[in-house]
Amino acid sequence: MSFASLKSQRQSKASRSYVNYPDNFQESHSTTIPKVIHSNDSDTSTRSNEGTVYYGIPENIEVRVSAISGRGLWAKNLIKAGSVIISLRPHSFALASRCLDSHCSSCATASSSGLLRCTECRTIWYCNATCQTNDWSLHRLECSALRKWAKSAPSRDLSVPNDAVRCLGRILWQKREEGFDSSWSKEIDALQSHRHSLQPRVVENSTHLAHSLVRYLGLSSPGDLSEFGILSAGDLTDVISRFVTNTFALTSPSLTPVGVSVSPLVALFNHSCDPGAVIVFPRSSRNPVDEPQMQVIALRDISPNEEILTSYIDTTLPRSLRQAALKETYDFTCLCELCDDNNKLDPRESIWCPKSCGGMCPAPSDESKTYQCTKCGAVVATPGLVMDELRIGQEALAKAISIQDTDHDKALQLTTNIIPRLVSAGLAPSCHPLLALIGLHKSLLLSSLSADIAQEQLDETVRIAAKHYMGLYAILCDGHPVRAVALAELGKLLAVDEPRPITSAPAGIAFPPSGPARLKAAYETLVRARHELMIGFGKNNDGGELGRNIRETVVSLEKELGVWTQGIHNTLQDLLNSSQK
Numbered sequence: 001m002s003f004a005s006l007k008s009q010r011q012s013k014a015s016r017s018y019v020n021y022p023d024n025f026q027e028s029h030s031t032t033i034p035k036v037i038h039s040n041d042s043d044t045s046t047r048s049n050e051g052t053v054y055y056g057i058p059e060n061i062e063v064r065v066s067a068i069s070g071r072g073l074w075a076k077n078l079i080k081a082g083s084v085i086i087s088l089r090p091h092s093f094a095l096a097s098r099c100l101d102s103h104c105s106s107c108a109t110a111s112s113s114g115l116l117r118c119t120e121c122r123t124i125w126y127c128n129a130t131c132q133t134n135d136w137s138l139h140r141l142e143c144s145a146l147r148k149w150a151k152s153a154p155s156r157d158l159s160v161p162n163d164a165v166r167c168l169g170r171i172l173w174q175k176r177e178e179g180f181d182s183s184w185s186k187e188i189d190a191l192q193s194h195r196h197s198l199q200p201r202v203v204e205n206s207t208h209l210a211h212s213l214v215r216y217l218g219l220s221s222p223g224d225l226s227e228f229g230i231l232s233a234g235d236l237t238d239v240i241s242r243f244v245t246n247t248f249a250l251t252s253p254s255l256t257p258v259g260v261s262v263s264p265l266v267a268l269f270n271h272s273c274d275p276g277a278v279i280v281f282p283r284s285s286r287n288p289v290d291e292p293q294m295q296v297i298a299l300r301d302i303s304p305n306e307e308i309l310t311s312y313i314d315t316t317l318p319r320s321l322r323q324a325a326l327k328e329t330y331d332f333t334c335l336c337e338l339c340d341d342n343n344k345l346d347p348r349e350s351i352w353c354p355k356s357c358g359g360m361c362p363a364p365s366d367e368s369k370t371y372q373c374t375k376c377g378a379v380v381a382t383p384g385l386v387m388d389e390l391r392i393g394q395e396a397l398a399k400a401i402s403i404q405d406t407d408h409d410k411a412l413q414l415t416t417n418i419i420p421r422l423v424s425a426g427l428a429p430s431c432h433p434l435l436a437l438i439g440l441h442k443s444l445l446l447s448s449l450s451a452d453i454a455q456e457q458l459d460e461t462v463r464i465a466a467k468h469y470m471g472l473y474a475i476l477c478d479g480h481p482v483r484a485v486a487l488a489e490l491g492k493l494l495a496v497d498e499p500r501p502i503t504s505a506p507a508g509i510a511f512p513p514s515g516p517a518r519l520k521a522a523y524e525t526l527v528r529a530r531h532e533l534m535i536g537f538g539k540n541n542d543g544g545e546l547g548r549n550i551r552e553t554v555v556s557l558e559k560e561l562g563v564w565t566q567g568i569h570n571t572l573q574d575l576l577n578s579s580q581k
């Protein structure tokens, strides 16, 4: 297995920075869609003709409206786990700036070499002339905007606008090209806006984004936005708010964020912290022109008349952080089962029993009052100390995230030091911030893997990958793509050729095992990973690009194991023969 493929999975997170408003832009009438609450009963949903705006709604789902969450998508028939519910090319997408020279801007295919650069703007890259031609109707506008932006940029670092600005630019150009009355534009205009209830941080970001957008479009004043159907400050606020509320990360087949994407139909799914469906980009199309293909996949069986819910945020976070993120960007308080039931022990906020009975206690916090093991009743004697460690862990996590791209070694040192402290404090691997620190530590270790890796370093990376999977296993359902990718990573690491296999350790005790036992563990882990990938990235997609890649690895490991088994069989036979002589 190549280390390069592992390393390439570790790219830093796409940054999401949004808007700000020009002060001199007047507030006015707006084209905001009417509020869509049709029912006062919080528990009922109403079938709605709102769906008529949308093209391509599959037969087995429909738009309904509820008092709590507005429009949403509901199953009409049973949808089985691993089924692709929706598959479409997003209305618009833009690559993160750091991915522009490693991914095609037309089909979003990753390529380490061989992309062709636009000779005019020297910023956008394509697989080939076909991809360039497919993107030309928008790129001809984007190309000159990029050149003007670069000319007036104060520094090289700022010579390309971020993905949010570029995506918004593409949306506005395409609306103008398609016509404001076209179905394409109507779907964009029907996206939900929260312009009357923007949170303070969103206002600040939005103002900044609006200024950048005006500059990017080459307009001398916000008033010139009328050519894009934006006639007032309110209209511009709507454009930005719709974008912020309805944008999804564009991700690689192994879930690395590589940009932003907007699909009005997919944006109709409401949120749950325990979702029944996920949004992924498995790269399963036969025709590259259809890529990037955005798919919504059922994680479990969804019953007829059940609302299909996806998650907008990282569901490994504890309740308070999830609620804060949802409030800030999406302006609602989540009432899903996970958020609603405060009394249930949540592995995201749990520590091991202080008497080591194997049970768990709620992690001490300002809100929780009882720190008792749910199995044996033992009480945490020093909750204050655990709370201190949790706080220190949270601060270390924030620091390590902020420096991971600029000072890899320092970030690695930080995670290396803090993880054992949190483990000693009794945190379970699924508990925040330990799980996040383990995940970050794993990605930092993966990014420093090289062909001349030492056995100890490889083994340490395998152990941390196993801990990461254990933490995710306690939180996410079977087949969740995040869990599936973590298991695939663990299996691939186990399958890496050992630089110096340790043969003396008794089998079954050491982890990771060595020699043939390790090969067997790799095989079993990858078979399991493939099962999970087939759910999270779709059965019909064969688990997406990653699922297909794991299938090939499984097949080659099968052969390798066969050779081992045959070798052992031959050796035993030789021994038997010689003893009989």
Ligand SMILES: C[S@@+](CC[C@H](N)C(=O)[O-])C[C@H]1O[C@@H](n2cnc3c(N)ncnc32)[C@H](O)[C@@H]1O
Pocket: 036, 068, 069, 070, 071, 072, 191, 192, 194, 245, 246, 267, 268, 269, 270, 271, 272, 329, 330, 331, 332, 333, 334, 335
């Ligand atoms: C991406 S849109 C989803 C579609 C939206 N309901 C509509 O009518 O267009 C996100 C917005 O839907 C609403 N929403 C989504 N999930 C919700 C939930 N679980 N509870 C309350 N509101 C929710 C929030 O207003 C949120 O900002």
